[in-house]
Amino acid sequence: MHHAVIAATGLYTPPHSLSNTELVETFNAYVERFNGANAEAIAAGEIVALAPxxxxxxxxxxxxKSRFVIDKTGLIDPEVMRPVIPERPNEEISVLAEIAVAAARDAIARWGKDVSQIDAVICAASNMQRAYPAMAIEVQQALGIEGFAFDMNVACSSATFGIKTAADFVASGSARAVLMVNPEICSGHLNFRDRDSHFIFGDVATAVIVERAEDAPPSGENAGWDILGTRLKTVFSNNIRNNFGFLNRAAPDGVGATDKLFVQEGRKVFREVVPMVAEMIVEHAGDLGLAPTTLKRLWLHQANINMNVMIGKRVLGREPEDGENVIILDEYANTSSAGSIIAFHKSSEDFAAGETGLICSFGAGYSAGTVFVRKR
Structure with missing residues (x-):
């Protein structure tokens, strides 16, 4: 059996940032038009007026506070209120694969090795652009990687499930190194006419390279991170759902099609997921012989500031100090599977050898994954 390490990570950030102010201006313009067009029905009590x-x-x-998006023009137009992403011919790389490749190239450059040493590619994300061929195989081809590739979807937990899968491939000897990518165009599945959820998501892509410990430098800046343990958990729930699929191809802005976009019961999710994840982290840490209070940093899924703060307090047993519970929500918003990887990528360079941290994700399913790591 081989020991697996996280050797490098990569990040692709779209060029367009969309602020809350811009988003609200568009939404309120839509609300004003809707209420005006339905004034008589609203007065008669037949339709409920929309709130700004x-x-x-x-x-x-x-x-x-803001989010990055692949397309901004459609999101600030009250007549459109969805990203405008032209469909590409089959001969051209798909947009999801394109951003995954960009993140992967960033990770490969930081890794400093040739792609010939990568034996597998996993595309782990919430929103696949198509059913087949697999996005991972397209990424594999674009990067010139041999071996095998496949897609996996565990919603917001996809990245930690992907790291677990990659680590198992490395441990078993099935692969020397695995590239795991998380391309997320979350703006494509979001209902921008829903006051309670239109602001939640942003677009991004992340990448992680997992390799055998014996192939990684034993120390130094590029030594990577020992994977101390991984754990996965799923419990079925309808409280976060998206019904879009090839059996029900209703247009996203068609009548009665709101359940073909992202929907959730936010308060139920908070009540049920926070204790589940906190307990899972503490239990897993205990099984690894780690005291949660010894963790230098938590890189949690960037779902909601209140959820992250509450989980941090329950895990550490106190209010997290500055830098202990990384938050990138203000700049990136919720980026589904990529959130915890963005946090890890942007806030881990100050670790000294021997210091430990936790990458954790949670989301629809319900699903949750924990990856404890130690700087080599």
Missing amino acids: SSPEFIEKASGI
């Missing part, structure tokens, strides 16, 4: 939003409401509810 505000940047303050969004930030208080989520901790989000």
Whole structure:
């Protein structure tokens, strides 16, 4: 059996940032038009008037101030309110594969080795662009990687499930190194006409390379991270759901099609997921012989500021100090599977050899994954 390490990570950030103010201006313009067009029905009690939003409401509810998106023009047009991403011919690389490749190239450059040493590619994300061929195989081809590739979807937990799978491939000898990518165009599945959720998500892509410990430098800046333990958990719930699929191809902005986009029962999710994840982290740490209080940093899934703060407090048994519980929600919003990897990628360079941390994700399913790591 081989020991697996996280050797490098990569990040692709779209060029367009969309602020809460811009989003609210578009949403409120839509609300004004809707209420005006349905004034008589609203007065008669046949239709409920839509309520406007505000940047303050969004930030208080989520901790989000802005988000990066693949397309901004459609999202600031009250007549469109969805990303405008032209369909590409089959001969051209798909947009999801394109951003995954960009993140992968960043990780490969940081790794400093040739792609010939990578034997597998996993594309782990919430929203696949198509059913087949697998996005992972397209990424594999674009990068010139031999071996095998496949897609996996465990919603917001996809990255930790992907790291676990990659680590198992390495441990068993099935692969010397595995590239795991998380391309997330979350704006494509979001209902921008829903006051309670139109602000939640952003677009991004991340990448992680997992390799055998004997192939990684034993120490130094590029030594990577020992994977101390991985654990996965799923419990079925309808409280976060998206019904879009090839059996029900209703247009996202068609009548009655709102359940073909992202929907959730936010309060139920908070009540049920926070204790589940906190208990899972503490139990897993105990089984590894780690005291949660010895963790230098938590890189949690970036779902909601209130969820992250509460989980951090339950795990550490106190209010997290600055830098202990990384938050990138304010700049990136919820980026589904990529959130915990962004946090890890952007806030881990100050670790000294021997210091430990936790990568953790949780989301629809319900699903949750924990990856404890130690700087080599």
